[in-house]
Amino acid sequence: MLEKLKTSLINSPVIKRGEYNYFIHPISDGVPSIDPHMVEEIAEYILQITDIKKVDTILTIEAMGIPVANALSLKTGIPLTIVRKRPYFLEGEVELSQSTGYSKGALYINGLKKGDRVIIVDDVISTGGTLIALVKALKIMGVEILDVISVIGRGTGYLQLNELGVEPKILVTIDVSEKGVEIKNVFGNE
Ligand SMILES: O=P(O)(O)OC[C@H]1O[C@H](OP(=O)(O)OP(=O)(O)O)[C@H](O)[C@@H]1O
Numbered sequence: 001m002l003e004k005l006k007t008s009l010i011n012s013p014v015i016k017r018g019e020y021n022y023f024i025h026p027i028s029d030g031v032p033s034i035d036p037h038m039v040e041e042i043a044e045y046i047l048q049i050t051d052i053k054k055v056d057t058i059l060t061i062e063a064m065g066i067p068v069a070n071a072l073s074l075k076t077g078i079p080l081t082i083v084r085k086r087p088y089f090l091e092g093e094v095e096l097s098q099s100t101g102y103s104k105g106a107l108y109i110n111g112l113k114k115g116d117r118v119i120i121v122d123d124v125i126s127t128g129g130t131l132i133a134l135v136k137a138l139k140i141m142g143v144e145i146l147d148v149i150s151v152i153g154r155g156t157g158y159l160q161l162n163e164l165g166v167e168p169k170i171l172v173t174i175d176v177s178e179k180g181v182e183i184k185n186v187f188g189n190e
Contacts, residue, residue: 002186005171012181014180023154049187057080059118061134065123100127100129124151124154128155149170171187
């Protein structure tokens, strides 16, 4: 299962972004090109591990959550809502701070209201900085989070989501070092 994803991950180049060992992969970077059959493999797998029936909208974060989240939206007919990196100044817009292992910035939520039921789909969880900030903001908004799914996971950032009462489903967990990427676990193989 997830063979295309696993095989491509172990061949990912790793560069330094400051002190951070950053792996480069089509799903997390769109580099090199994204194989639609790999996206299909991932979307199919997600549909097997999450209950999509009650979901009002699939929520993702600009930019690299979009390819997988959009594939899910197309397959299910459920609308896609994208948390953006620029403001739109619309009524009710919610701003939050995003920090990763190599960047800091702002994110902006539009199009969600209290009571909306969402699944969050992203490409990578590492420090957890992005998803922790998003989950906290959604809870304040009264948005119901039915599931949190990340295609790739590294490090222990996901543990802080547990403290927020969220158990993210991470499809493939990896170790990243200067030597490269190693597969640690596949969701459902525990
Ligand atoms: O767990 P964290 O440490 O927060 O890292 C995970 C985040 O890092 C990337 O976002 P980023 O905005 O860097 O890149 P992108 O625009 O390529 O998605 C990725 O898309 C995740 O959202």
